[in-house]
Amino acid sequence: MAERLVGKQAPHFTLETANGDGVGFGKVSLSDYKGKWLVLFFYPLDFTFVCPTEITALSENYEAFKKLDTEVLGVSIDSVHSHRAWINTPVENNGLGKLNFPLGADLTKQVSRDYGVLIEEEGVALRGLFIIDPEGELKYQVVNHNDVGRSVEETFRVLEALQSGGLCPMNWKKGDKHLVAQ
Numbered sequence: 071m072a073e074r075l076v077g078k079q080a081p082h083f084t085l086e087t088a089n090g091d092g093v094g095f096g097k098v099s100l101s102d103y104k105g106k107w108l109v110l111f112f113y114p115l116d117f118t119f120v121c122p123t124e125i126t127a128l129s130e131n132y133e134a135f136k137k138l139d140t141e142v143l144g145v146s147i148d149s150v151h152s153h154r155a156w157i158n159t160p161v162e163n164n165g166l167g168k169l170n171f172p173l174g175a176d177l178t179k180q181v182s183r184d185y186g187v188l189i190e191e192e193g194v195a196l197r198g199l200f201i202i203d204p205e206g207e208l209k210y211q212v213v214n215h216n217d218v219g220r221s222v223e224e225t226f227r228v229l230e231a232l233q234s235g236g237l238c239p240m241n242w243k244k245g246d247k248h249l250v251a252q
Contacts, residue, residue, distance in 0.1 A: 073186065080110075080200065080208040081184035085145065085176060088153035090129070090169030095150050098143060098174060100206060107140035107233070108202040109225060112176075112187045112195040116148040116156040120219045122166055124197075125173075127222045132170035138229055139204075145174040145181060147194055187213055201229055 075081070084099040100108075111128070113121045128135075128142055135142055146153075153173040159165025174181070176195070182188035187198035199220055201210040209232050214220065231238040236248030 075186065075200075075208045076211055078208060079206050080202045081181070083174075083181045083184070085174035085181060086150050087143075087172035087174050088150040088157060090157065090171050090173070092154055092157035092168055095154070096172060098172065100202070103141055103143075103202065103204075104206065105204050107138065107204060107229065108200075109135065109140055109142045109229070110145065110185075110200045110202060111143070111220070112145050112182055112185065112198040114194040114197070114216050115146055116152045117159075117164060119164070120197075120217065121146075122161070122164065124219045124222075125166055125169065126161070128225075129166075129169040129171065131222050131226075134226065135229075138226075138233065140229060142171040143174055144169075144171065145176050145195070147176050147179050147182060149177060150175045185211075199225060201225075201232060203232070 080100060082100050087096045087098055089096055125144055132142060157166050157169060161167045176182050179188055182195040185198055187195045189196060196213050197216055197220060198213040200208055203209050210228050227243060230244045231242050239249055
């Protein structure tokens with residue numbers, strides 16, 4: 071059985087990254103996001119078919135994430151060079167185009183393993199999405215089969231619910247009332 075991560079400090083990571091501009095490289099650690107919310111998402115491989123739909127949708131909504139004091143980081147087991155090549159491949163050729171956030175390279179697969187999304191026998195990650203609060207606590211995780219993309223709208227709904235600080239019933243949306251504990 072997988073270890074529970076929600077409600078605990080998020081596993082630390084340090085990753086080499088390809089910048090979303092398709093030019094430079096960098097390095098990020100979980101500690102770089104201290105004081106901000108982080109949407110950390112894993113995807114199986116570069117140059118696949120479902121992944122660009124998710125990655126570009128998250129990038130197109132980056133300014134809305136910024137308004138919620140939230141950063142976004144994508145991770146796969148591919149190299150920074152593969153990430154950069156994919157960013158520089160035109161969308162019409164199954165590329166990503168420029169992104170508003172970096173892509174991390176988990177070549178050792180340790181970060182995917184630490185977050186419980188690594189399919190060991192295949193050597194790739196499941197589609198895992200994690201929301202980490204400004205103090206580094208993992209507040210939300212969703213992991214699904216690699217054939218099914220995630221929902222940016224649901225990510226926003228959960229992020230806003232977590233940031234609201236109240237008890238949020240099913241389908242709660244920003245502006246809805248919180249439940250009152252009795």
